[in-house]
Amino acid sequence: MSVFTPLQRSQLDTFLAPYGLGRLLDFQGIEAGSENSNFFVSMEQGEFVLTLIERGPSDDLPFFIELLDVLHDAGLPVPYALRADSGEALRSLAGKPALLQPRLSGKHISAVNAHHCQEIGGLLARIHLATREHPLPRKSDRGLEWMLREGAALAQRLPAEQASLLNGALEEIAKLQERVRKLPGANLHADLFRDNCLFEGTHLSGVIDFYNACSGPMLYDLAIAVNDWCSDEQGRLNAERTRALLGAYAALRPFSAAEAELWPALLRIGCVRFWLSRLIAAEAFAGQNVLIHDPAEFQRRLAERQHVDLALPFAL
Structure with missing residues (x-):
C-alpha cells in the first residue's frame, strides 16, 4: 500500500474536529498513490479525501491551493481545499502538511475509447x-x-x-x-x-x-x-x-x-x-x-x- 505515513483514528479525530463535519465514521488508505499518502475519510456530513504531502517543499502548497480555487471557481470538476474553523486550508498532521478535500464522484476507467x-x-x-x-x-x-x-x-x-x-x-x-x-x-x-x-x-x-x-x-x-x-x-x-x-x-x-x-x-x-x-x-x-x-x-x-x-x- 502506498501510504507512507500511517494514521491512527485518534489522530484523525483531533485533526478533523475543526472542520465541523460531524463524527468520523471510517477511513482507509488509498493504494493507488505513488508520491503522497492519501486516505478516504467518511464523515457524518459526507465523503472526503485527506492528503499528507510527502514530496516537495511545503512552500509550494499555497500555489496548489490557489490554483484549485481558481479552477473550482471556473466550474471545473476539481477538488479544492476545505477550510477549518480558523480559516486555514493548509494544516499539519503527523508532522506532514495536510489538506482535506471533498471526494469527487466517479470511478477510474481502464478500457479507454x-x-x-x-x-x-x-x-x-x-x-x-x-x-x-x-x-x-x-x-x-x-x-x-x-x-x-x-x-x-x-x-x-x-x-x-x-x-x-x-x-x-x-x-x-x-x-x-x-x-x-x-x-x-x-x-x-x-x-x-x-x-x-x-x-x-x-x-x-x-x-x-x-x-x-x-x-x-x-x-x-x-x-x-x-x-x-x-x-x-x-x-x-x-x-x-x-x-x-x-x-x-x-x-x-x-x-x-x-x-x-x-x-x-x-x-x-x-x-x-x-x-x-x-x-x-x-x-x-x-x-x-x-x-x-x-x-x-x-x-x-x-x-x-x-x-x-x-x-x-x-x-x-
Whole structure:
C-alpha cells in the first residue's frame, strides 16, 4: 500500500474536529498513490479525501491551493481545499502538511475509447483557458533542466540500447529547450493520466492529483495526456483516440504554428519525463511495499515516438 505515513483514528479525530463535519465514521488508505499518502475519510456530513504531502517543499502548497480555487471557481470538476474553523486550508498532521478535500464522484476507467479521450481533450483545454491570461507562477521540479541532469546520470547505469534511446532524446531536449519554453503557456496539470481522472458512465466527473501542477507550455501538458490516454499496450498511438482528444482540445483552443512544428518533440519529451521519474522511483523504493509504475512502459512509448505521423489539427 502506498501510504507512507500511517494514521491512527485518534489522530484523525483531533485533526478533523475543526472542520465541523460531524463524527468520523471510517477511513482507509488509498493504494493507488505513488508520491503522497492519501486516505478516504467518511464523515457524518459526507465523503472526503485527506492528503499528507510527502514530496516537495511545503512552500509550494499555497500555489496548489490557489490554483484549485481558481479552477473550482471556473466550474471545473476539481477538488479544492476545505477550510477549518480558523480559516486555514493548509494544516499539519503527523508532522506532514495536510489538506482535506471533498471526494469527487466517479470511478477510474481502464478500457479507454475515443469518447473518453474527447472528454479529456475538452477538460484540458478548459484548464488552460482558465489560467492562460494570468497563470500562477510555479516552475516544475521535473522540468527540462531536471530531465537533462537526471537523464545524463541515469543513462550511465542503463543497458546500451536503453542508454542510446535516452541520450538521443536528451540531445533533442538540449537543442530545443529554448523554443519549447517560448510556446504559449498557462497552468498545467502535468500528470493527467487515467488514474487521475474519474468518470460516471461516459461523463468526466472529476480530475484529481494536481501536485505536479506548474506553469509552462500548454502543448507539454497535452503531450503528457496523449501519451497516456491514446497509447496501446505496445506504446503506439491509437489514431482514433488521438484525433478525438486533439480535436476536442483544438475546438476550444486553436494551436499555433510553433506548436504544430514542435508537437512530435513534445510527445518525446513527455515520455522522457515519466521514464526518468519511474526509473528513479524504482531505484528508491526497490523491495518496499510501495506502488511502482513500470518504467519500461515509457521506454516503449519513447521508442515509438521516434516517428510521429499524427499531426495537430492545425490550419493557417
